[in-house]
Amino acid sequence: MVFKLNNQLLSKIATGNGHGEDSPYFDGWKAYDEDPYHPTKNPKGVIQMGLAENQLCFDLIQEWLKNNPKASICTPEGAEEFRDIAIFQDYHGLPEFRNAVAKFMAKGRGNRVTFDPDRIVMSGGATGAHEMVAFCLADPGEAFLVPTPYYPGFDRDLRWRTGVQLIPVECESSNQFKVTRKALEDAYDTAQLDNIRVKGLLITNPSNPLGTILDRETLKSIVSFVNEKNIHLVCDEIYAATVFSQPDFVSISEIIEEEVECNLDLIHIVYSLSKDMGFPGFRVGIIYSYNDAVVSCARKMSSFGLVSSQTQHLIASMLSDDEFVEKFIMQNKKRLATRYSSFTNGLAQVGIKCLKTSNAGLFVWMDLRRLLKEQTVEGEIALWRVIINNVKLNVSPGSSFRCTEPGWFRVCFANMDDQTMEVALSRIKTFILKSKEAKMSVKKLCWQGSLKLSFSSRIYDEIISPHSPIPHSPLVRART
Amino acid sequence: MVFKLNNQLLSKIATGNGHGEDSPYFDGWKAYDEDPYHPTKNPKGVIQMGLAENQLCFDLIQEWLKNNPKASICTPEGAEEFRDIAIFQDYHGLPEFRNAVAKFMAKGRGNRVTFDPDRIVMSGGATGAHEMVAFCLADPGEAFLVPTPYYPGFDRDLRWRTGVQLIPVECESSNQFKVTRKALEDAYDTAQLDNIRVKGLLITNPSNPLGTILDRETLKSIVSFVNEKNIHLVCDEIYAATVFSQPDFVSISEIIEEEVECNLDLIHIVYSLSKDMGFPGFRVGIIYSYNDAVVSCARKMSSFGLVSSQTQHLIASMLSDDEFVEKFIMQNKKRLATRYSSFTNGLAQVGIKCLKTSNAGLFVWMDLRRLLKEQTVEGEIALWRVIINNVKLNVSPGSSFRCTEPGWFRVCFANMDDQTMEVALSRIKTFILKSKEAKMSVKKLCWQGSLKLSFSSRIYDEIISPHSPIPHSPLVRART
Numbered sequence: 001m002v003f004k005l006n007n008q009l010l011s012k013i014a015t016g017n018g019h020g021e022d023s024p025y026f027d028g029w030k031a032y033d034e035d036p037y038h039p040t041k042n043p044k045g046v047i048q049m050g051l052a053e054n055q056l057c058f059d060l061i062q063e064w065l066k067n068n069p070k071a072s073i074c075t076p077e078g079a080e081e082f083r084d085i086a087i088f089q090d091y092h093g094l095p096e097f098r099n100a101v102a103k104f105m106a107k108g109r110g111n112r113v114t115f116d117p118d119r120i121v122m123s124g125g126a127t128g129a130h131e132m133v134a135f136c137l138a139d140p141g142e143a144f145l146v147p148t149p150y151y152p153g154f155d156r157d158l159r160w161r162t163g164v165q166l167i168p169v170e171c172e173s174s175n176q177f178k179v180t181r182k183a184l185e186d187a188y189d190t191a192q193l194d195n196i197r198v199k200g201l202l203i204t205n206p207s208n209p210l211g212t213i214l215d216r217e218t219l220k221s222i223v224s225f226v227n228e229k230n231i232h233l234v235c236d237e238i239y240a241a242t243v244f245s246q247p248d249f250v251s252i253s254e255i256i257e258e259e260v261e262c263n264l265d266l267i268h269i270v271y272s273l274s275k276d277m278g279f280p281g282f283r284v285g286i287i288y289s290y291n292d293a294v295v296s297c298a299r300k301m302s303s304f305g306l307v308s309s310q311t312q313h314l315i316a317s318m319l320s321d322d323e324f325v326e327k328f329i330m331q332n333k334k335r336l337a338t339r340y341s342s343f344t345n346g347l348a349q350v351g352i353k354c355l356k357t358s359n360a361g362l363f364v365w366m367d368l369r370r371l372l373k374e375q376t377v378e379g380e381i382a383l384w385r386v387i388i389n390n391v392k393l394n395v396s397p398g399s400s401f402r403c404t405e406p407g408w409f410r411v412c413f414a415n416m417d418d419q420t421m422e423v424a425l426s427r428i429k430t431f432i433l434k435s436k437e438a439k440m441s442v443k444k445l446c447w448q449g450s451l452k453l454s455f456s457s458r459i460y461d462e463i464i465s466p467h468s469p470i471p472h473s474p475l476v477r478a479r480t
Numbered sequence: 481m482v483f484k485l486n487n488q489l490l491s492k493i494a495t496g497n498g499h500g501e502d503s504p505y506f507d508g509w510k511a512y513d514e515d516p517y518h519p520t521k522n523p524k525g526v527i528q529m530g531l532a533e534n535q536l537c538f539d540l541i542q543e544w545l546k547n548n549p550k551a552s553i554c555t556p557e558g559a560e561e562f563r564d565i566a567i568f569q570d571y572h573g574l575p576e577f578r579n580a581v582a583k584f585m586a587k588g589r590g591n592r593v594t595f596d597p598d599r600i601v602m603s604g605g606a607t608g609a610h611e612m613v614a615f616c617l618a619d620p621g622e623a624f625l626v627p628t629p630y631y632p633g634f635d636r637d638l639r640w641r642t643g644v645q646l647i648p649v650e651c652e653s654s655n656q657f658k659v660t661r662k663a664l665e666d667a668y669d670t671a672q673l674d675n676i677r678v679k680g681l682l683i684t685n686p687s688n689p690l691g692t693i694l695d696r697e698t699l700k701s702i703v704s705f706v707n708e709k710n711i712h713l714v715c716d717e718i719y720a721a722t723v724f725s726q727p728d729f730v731s732i733s734e735i736i737e738e739e740v741e742c743n744l745d746l747i748h749i750v751y752s753l754s755k756d757m758g759f760p761g762f763r764v765g766i767i768y769s770y771n772d773a774v775v776s777c778a779r780k781m782s783s784f785g786l787v788s789s790q791t792q793h794l795i796a797s798m799l800s801d802d803e804f805v806e807k808f809i810m811q812n813k814k815r816l817a818t819r820y821s822s823f824t825n826g827l828a829q830v831g832i833k834c835l836k837t838s839n840a841g842l843f844v845w846m847d848l849r850r851l852l853k854e855q856t857v858e859g860e861i862a863l864w865r866v867i868i869n870n871v872k873l874n875v876s877p878g879s880s881f882r883c884t885e886p887g888w889f890r891v892c893f894a895n896m897d898d899q900t901m902e903v904a905l906s907r908i909k910t911f912i913l914k915s916k917e918a919k920m921s922v923k924k925l926c927w928q929g930s931l932k933l934s935f936s937s938r939i940y941d942e943i944i945s946p947h948s949p950i951p952h953s954p955l956v957r958a959r960t
Contacts, residue, residue, distance in 0.1 A: 085761055161784075231489075281567055293488070351839065
């Protein structure tokens with residue numbers, strides 16, 4: 001006999017919805033998973049453009065692996081080390097791993113700064129890193145400010161198990177979504193009014209989803225802000241090496257070495273190899289803190305999500321190869337630039353613009369405001385349903401990034417080959433042209449006065465409405 | 481200018497001492513790290529017997545690796561799969577990984593039960609698994625009962641970031657530390673009196689540190705207990721395949737398939753490949769829950785500590801090889817039995833007994849009660865200091881496992897080669913013989929009446945006291 005379990009036998013975390021999966025960002029993946037595009041087997045399937053993956057340089061990595069069999073403990077050349085690596089579980093990590101990561105972080109920032117291997121703390125991806133930082137810095141109920149639009153996973157990573165809150169700092173397209181001092185002060189004041197203690201500010205640089213970088217002046221202003229308020233600054237720099245055109249990336253590590261007055265104990269960087277190297281499956285997350293107490297505490301916490309020693313060993317070998325790393329970083333930027341350019345040029349051919357200041361990341365921030373039937377979140381979601389159900393592209397609506405202006409969409413472009421990108425572009429073009437034709441028919445009909453049809457006519461609806469709603473679904477992937 | 485950081489800028493977790501590193505269990509590692517034994521380079525160094533590592537079968541694994549180059553994504557034979565594996569981050573895990581682990585779990589339990597791959601949830605080692613279970617099942621302030629002696633890491637894993645409490649269930653040597661119904665009821669009643677809500681019972685089977693297994697009747701009684709109280713049962717079975725002599729291991733998964741009346745939603749198993757396979761560095765932890773809601777919630781939580789896809793891929797290949805797995809499990813038991821027997825026989829030569837019911841694990845539970853100057857925790861720690869400073873063996877005192885009887889020590893025997901074990905044994909023998917001589921000298925002197933010397937004479941003290949105290953240290957390893 002099996003009794004029915006009373007829900008309260010589980011924790012509030014388990015029975016609540018703090019995980020934040022209730023979002024089109026995650027629902028889009030479900031739509032893709034149910035009907036994934038394949039050039040020959042399923043050419044009408046959904047193309048995945050909701051996944052910020054970097055697949056453009058795997059040929060370089062495979063070549064390196066073939067030339068470096070000793071790098072792995074699973075080759076005849078490397079197997080002698082299997083035992084020592086398999087049993088290694090010191091939470092400091094392999095010294096050669098920390099050294100290699102510190103060097104790679106410097107290279108990815110143009111070698112204008114250096115990183116101390118003793119401050120490198122491992123974590124289970126950036127996901128684990130963000131949670132660890134939140135556990136170290138804030139108590140339940142306390143808050144971090146986060147400029148919008150921001151990565152939807154932050155609601156899970158920083159809040160779910162920690163009880164920490166996120167307070168949006170509202171940024172706008174009128175100034176290319178810059179993080180202004182005024183926006184920061186407004187958010188801080190709102191928190192004060194609500195009696196919420198602000199513990200820090202979380203910025204992503206380069207930004208996901210904007211693909212923009214923060215300029216030197218903005219970074220200095222941010223450093224001043226956190227110092228004046230005596231709150232922490234967490235800088236997510238997981239896209240540091242994806243900056244593919246001018247201006248150059250400026251890391252927070254450069255700013256604090258300059259003349260800025262700054263309490264270094266407030267500064268923490270989150271890094272990862274998921275985007276810059278394209279290894280999200282390896283779960284290599286890094287916390288680099290300038291605060292000794294945070295380094296020490298986070299290191300203890302890393303026991304809950306250490307990087308597999310097998311992976312540490314491989315990464316140590318690969319990232320210690322200077323020649324390879326330099327070639328990889330250069331090629332990566334070059335290929336991202338080419339892809340960005342061909343994708344945005346394609347969109348421009350049908351009049352679609354993207355945020356023009358983007359020069360980093362694995363995505364564009366696409367402006368479809370003119371296509372909305374109404375300038376609301378509902379209008380944005382309606383358009384998103386059309387794109388996913390009819391155009392068969394999984395893109396992510398701006399509202400899932402807490403963007404305050406409806407009509408923006410994040411579109412990932414580096415997780416596919418050239419042919420797939422062309423298919424995606426041609427689907428978008430067809431959709432736009434059909435929409436225009438439909439609009440024109442509607443206008444023509446209206447002008448002729450033969451029918452009373454509004455902008456939301458049936459003809460337009462056939463194109464702009466989903467065949468079927470996407471059901472809210474349990475999050476099927478841990479993807480970012 | 482750098483300001484001094486006000487401590488309250490960090491969280492209570494970061495500034496508190498909930499991590500539980502303040503224990504001889506961890507201090508012993510520090511002593512080893514500072515002066516590690518090496519047969520030729522440092523023959524007088526500390527021998528590490530505080531680490532439950534299984535190093536006896538790596539030759540079998542290395543042989544398998546050489547014969548299976550396609551198992552790795554870092555060999556010329558396997559590199560074609562590098563891309564697909566490196567980008568894989570579905571939090572369900574690779575289907576072939578879950579299938580292989582489910583099969584291995586069954587094999588490690590004599591194939592008397594099967595496991596559903598869809599209930600296999602990944603975690604960052606058993607460390608991550610235990611924390612995830614606690615997050616799923618209990619709110620801050622709520623408690624789990626845990627029979628003593630228990631693994632010191634539980635205080636970190638289940639309590640530190642969750643705010644959950646652990647309440648000891650006191651077990652005693654008079655009945656070989658059995659988990660009796662009375663002991664369970666007593667602990668439960670104590671919690672009730674203290675107004676603490678008990679959410680579950682955590683058992684380790686086989687036991688760390690006892691090396692014993694729970695018999696069928698005890699398991700049935702435990703299942704009845706949790707069902708009557710309507711609380712969860714978390715079974716840590718990470719040593720399942722180390723049972724090296726009769727009687728056979730009985731998993732909780734067998735009990736609940738029998739006639740016992742049981743709400744399956746209450747039953748959860750924690751597993752890992754760190755002990756049975758000897759891969760602690762790979763961080764392969766598993767939660768196997770019979771409760772759908774826990775499977776679903778834990779899977780979402782696993783995002784904070786997924787197993788590296790590189791490691792999943794290797795494990796999937798290795799554990800799918802039935803012939804290899806069967807040979808490995810058999811050889812592992814055989815070699816553990818041999819090592820156990822030679823180690824305990826060596827101890828017996830100088831009159832040292834170990835818990836006689838042990839037939840599993842990577843350690844013995846050594847009875848040094850007769851050597852204590854006083855039957856207190858202080859007496860135990862004094863003896864421990866002598867063992868670590870003079871005898872130069874890092875063993876772990878029972879008090880660090882919350883054993884209520886002073887004088888027991890956990891001594892690991894599977895993390896070294898035969899020669900090192902012989903050195904350790906000869907050090908113990910020398911120590912015991914010297915102690916006996918010293919005692920006899922003391923007695924002789926007392927009998928002659930020439931000096932007023934008590935049992936705590938200077939001569940005895942020279943042997944039984946440390947040269948220098950071991951300082952409390954920050955935990956230097958994440959080891960178990």
